[in-house]
Amino acid sequence: MEAARRDLDLMRDSPAAWPQLRYEPATGADGFEYDRHAARRAGLLWAMQYDRRADDLPLLRLLAEQEAVCRRSAPFQGLTEETELAGFLLAEHARVEDVWLHWQIKRANFDTWCGYDVEHLVAAGVQATVDFVRVSAHPDRADVLERLLDDDGQPCVSEDDVDEWAENERSRFPADLATEDPLRWVERAKLIGDTALARRWLDEWAAGRERDKSTLGVLRYELADLGAFALAAQAQRESLRYADTDWERASAWQSLAELERLAGDHRAAWQALGECRRALADVSGWTEVGLGRMYVEQLFLLACSADDELAGVVFAEADRQAGDVPRLPLVVLRAAADAADKVGDQARAEHYRRLRDAEQQRIDVERGRATP
Known part of the structure; x- marks a missing residue:
């Protein structure tokens, strides 16, 4: 938080x-597009959450505006916590003219349309907002009026x-800050790439905490997401009793x-798959x-x-089981071809490559990217 507080003081x-905070698409090392300034905006919003000032409204409006642009433009769109936080902090200022900015967020994409609460739009007062919009050009x-009013012309909230x-x-x-849920800070630390802080x-x-089903489920997910696969496996092993x-x-x-497997304990993974097959x-x-x-x-x-x-042992079992499972998806066929290559079984590698390529062709035709 100290870095975020310093950045807020700077802004x-x-x-x-402030132009340094605008949505700017960039391509990451993984080949996916992201917003170069999303993490910085997030840090400012977190700092604002715990240090709320009336004169931050112009900066907050810029942040909310750029969140709307990001939600509208980002490849996976969605509705993030940071967008909701920007909307909430803006709503706390209760300015009727901000209805238009809330509307930008609300209509940014399908997820915001469904998940960004309509109460944001009328946070300055329901009737006051409706009256303001009615006389606006x-x-x-x-x-906006269509969204705020029901079929009888009355406010929907x-x-x-x-x-x-x-x-x-x-x-x-x-x-x-002292009352914040630590799990929220786990997610926030991951957003800014600070794995140690998240841990x-x-x-x-x-x-x-009691290591019950719920706790173990959270630990398994979060530890795996942080790359601590051995610890995630430990939590998963404990959860088997449930x-x-x-x-x-x-x-x-x-x-x-x-x-x-991800932790590198291949013998343990093989044993677990044996237990999986017995249960199946x-x-x-x-x-x-x-x-x-x-x-x-x-x-x-x-x-x-x-x-x-x-x-070699695992591939032989995989090849045998695959013969009993119809309609293997493309991702499995790709893994099968790679595994056959790994163990040097060229006949099976060619078999799985043919299946893989045929499935890819079927998908391409279905999506209109190729002809039969």
Whole structure:
């Protein structure tokens, strides 16, 4: 937070630096497009959450505007916590003229349309906002009125609704850093790429908690997301005791196998896949469902990762199981071809490459990218 606070102080003192916060598409090392300034805007919003000032309104409006641009322009669009935080902080200023800025966020994409609460638009007062929009010449006037009013021309939310919503949002985005949920800071630390900080917040959250099903589920997900696969596997192994049905046991063992493989413990992954197969034996029609295909995929992926001796054993089992599972998806066929190459089985490699290429062709035709 110290870096975010310093940046907020800089922006408060230097409006000339605000253009540095605008949405700017860039391409990451993974080939995906991202907003070069998203993390910096996020840090400023976090700092504003815990240091709210009336004279920050112009800066806050810029941040909210750029969040709207980002949600509209980003490849995966969506609705992020940072966009919601910008909207909430803007709503707290209760300026009726900000209805248009909230509307920009609301209509940015499908996710914001569904998830960005309409209460943002009327945070300055329901009737006051409706009256303001009615007499406006703004080009979005008709669309905003259509969203704010029901079929009888009455506001779709009441003043009491807005008050209740505001209280809930204040609990969700507290002004006191000490009352913040540590898991929120895990996600925020990941956003700015600070894995060590994320681990510290996760450890703080987990300290003293009962390692029940819910806690273990969070730990498994967060640790894996942070690349701590061995610890994630440990949490997943502990959670096996909560798997009550054959389906749940098969799924739990399959998840453990993936984590053990990613952690580099290929023998443990192989053992987990054996347990997964034993559980699948009691799942009716397992070869026809996604869980069965995921099991086969994990076998091929393990064959790709394991040392030569184990890889050969695993590939033989994967190849045998694949024969019983119809309609293997493209991702599995790719792994199968790679695994066959890894173990030096050229005949099976060619077999899986033919299946892979045929499936790719089918997909391309279906999407209109190729002709039959």
